[in-house]
Amino acid sequence: MAELPMGKGVSAGKIASNVQKKITRAQEKVLQKLGKADETKDLAFEEGVINFNKQLVEGSKLQKDLRAYLTAVKTMHESSKHLYECLDDMYETDWYGRKEVDSLFEDSDLLWTDFHQKLVDHALISMDTYLGQFPDIKARIAKRDRKLVDYDSARHNYAAVNKGKKKEGIKITKPASLLERAAPGWAQGILSAHNVAQTSLSRSQAEEELERAQKVFEEINIDLQEELPSLWNSRVGFYVNTFQSVAGLEEKFHREMGKINQNLNDTLEKLENQDMSRLLRPMVPPPPKVTPSKDMKQENIINLFGEAAAPDISVTSPTQYEAPATANLLDMDLDSLQAATTPAAQVSMHDYNANDSDELELKAGDVVLVVSYENQDEQDEGWLVGVKESDWIQHKDQGKKGVFPENFTQRM
Numbered sequence: 001m002a003e004l005p006m007g008k009g010v011s012a013g014k015i016a017s018n019v020q021k022k023i024t025r026a027q028e029k030v031l032q033k034l035g036k037a038d039e040t041k042d043l044a045f046e047e048g049v050i051n052f053n054k055q056l057v058e059g060s061k062l063q064k065d066l067r068a069y070l071t072a073v074k075t076m077h078e079s080s081k082h083l084y085e086c087l088d089d090m091y092e093t094d095w096y097g098r099k100e101v102d103s104l105f106e107d108s109d110l111l112w113t114d115f116h117q118k119l120v121d122h123a124l125i126s127m128d129t130y131l132g133q134f135p136d137i138k139a140r141i142a143k144r145d146r147k148l149v150d151y152d153s154a155r156h157n158y159a160a161v162n163k164g165k166k167k168e169g170i171k172i173t174k175p176a177s178l179l180e181r182a183a184p185g186w187a188q189g190i191l192s193a194h195n196v197a198q199t200s201l202s203r204s205q206a207e208e209e210l211e212r213a214q215k216v217f218e219e220i221n222i223d224l225q226e227e228l229p230s231l232w233n234s235r236v237g238f239y240v241n242t243f244q245s246v247a248g249l250e251e252k253f254h255r256e257m258g259k260i261n262q263n264l265n266d267t268l269e270k271l272e273n274q275d276m277s278r279l280l281r282p283m284v285p286p287p288p289k290v291t292p293s294k295d296m297k298q299e300n301i302i303n304l305f306g307e308a309a310a311p312d313i314s315v316t317s318p319t320q321y322e323a324p325a326t327a328n329l330l331d332m333d334l335d336s337l338q339a340a341t342t343p344a345a346q347v348s349m350h351d352y353n354a355n356d357s358d359e360l361e362l363k364a365g366d367v368v369l370v371v372s373y374e375n376q377d378e379q380d381e382g383w384l385v386g387v388k389e390s391d392w393i394q395h396k397d398q399g400k401k402g403v404f405p406e407n408f409t410q411r412m
Contacts, residue, residue, distance in 0.1 A: 025146060028153040037156050040148055045221070048228035049141060055235055056134050062242070063127045069246075070119055077112035084108060096274050097267035104264050111260065115253040122245040130238050137227060144224055147217040154213040158206040352408045360388065360402040368409065371401060382406050 031037035084105045091101055352362040360368065367389040373379040380403075387401040 024153050025149045028149050040152055051232045059131050073116050096271040100267050104260055108260050111256055118249050144220045151213040151217040154210040158210045161203045161206045350408050358402050360404040
């Protein structure tokens with residue numbers, strides 16, 4: 001016969017008692033299922049257990065879905081962060097709103113982090129606490145079931161003693177054959193000794209056993225009878241608080257994120273409205289220099305050099321500044337002309353790379369003095385001829401004049 005391993009502080013008697021309890025409970029359950037013994041029923045409690053199991057299933061599903069939601073929020077945070085980092089990498093240092101864009105990216109990252117943390121604090125932790133009470137109650141329900149079987153067994157044993165014996169102190173014998181057949185091999189010797197002792201069980205002992213089993217059962221039963229309905233009713237308030245927390249946090253998050261997105265959109269619109277057409281939309285190519293035209297706008301030509309020295313000129317610049325109050329450049333000397341045009345050189349426009357030797361090489365901010373074509377038949381549609389203001393100031397002649405596309409410049 002195999003020897004039962006015994007831990008520290010565990011006696012053979014304790015082991016025998018536990019084994020006997022398991023066998024007695026199994027025997028009692030078999031008799032109840034066969035209709036040989038009645039079973040104590042409590043329909044209200046059974047309904048409470050059904051509700052408890054339903055509540056546990058619903059709560060576990062909510063916890064699982066809430067964790068999945070938090071995982072999705074974290075994933076969205078990472079995706080949003082990568083997306084903004086991509087824009088941040090492409091956003092050049094000298095573009096409008098560089099600092100504002102950096103600040104918006106930081107605000108977005110902080111908002112996502114705060115949203116996730118508040119969901120954990122106000123929803124997930126509460127969810128975990130709510131479900132944390134279920135394992136203990138579930139274990140106590142299982143214990144109550146065992147103690148109920150013990151109570152029914154003691155009750156049936158006491159009834160058998162009173163029915164089968166007429167005199168006090170007459171011994172009874174339990175059906176040892178059924179117990180022995182149900183017991184494992186290693187417990188046969190222990191059960192044999194236990195059954196011998198059981199044959200001397202008196203009516204008073206059976207009554208004491210019944211009272212003890214009833215007391216243990218009622219203690220745990222009364223507590224559960226109070227806790228199960230209370231737990232069942234608490235689900236309404238918990239579900240309301242959980243979803244209100246999630247909804248409120250979502251509403252605040254999207255409201256604040258909407259402000260960030262609006263500010264980013266406004267910044268990008270201002271960037272687009274700046275003279276950054278070369279970066280944000282395709283460059284308009286200059287028209288070909290093939291079509292002669294005599295329709296030059298004479299109102300744009302100002303006689304700067306005098307009738308004998310040079311043709312009329314006007315000023316075309318890559319700016320949108322107001323024209324000087326003076327109506328004609330003849331009314332001011334070269335020094336005043338320089339003073340009036342120098343500030344315009346600080347404003348960007350497009351660069352133009354000369355393709356032919358007769359074209360001007362322009363950089364954004366250059367000021368060009370526009371002069372008339374010596375032969376109007378040579379003028380091409382969309383092209384002007386002029387000399388850079390810097391060359392004119394330095395050389396005081398038109399030796400460095402050349403043609404350039406009008407759509408690469410704006411009038412002063």
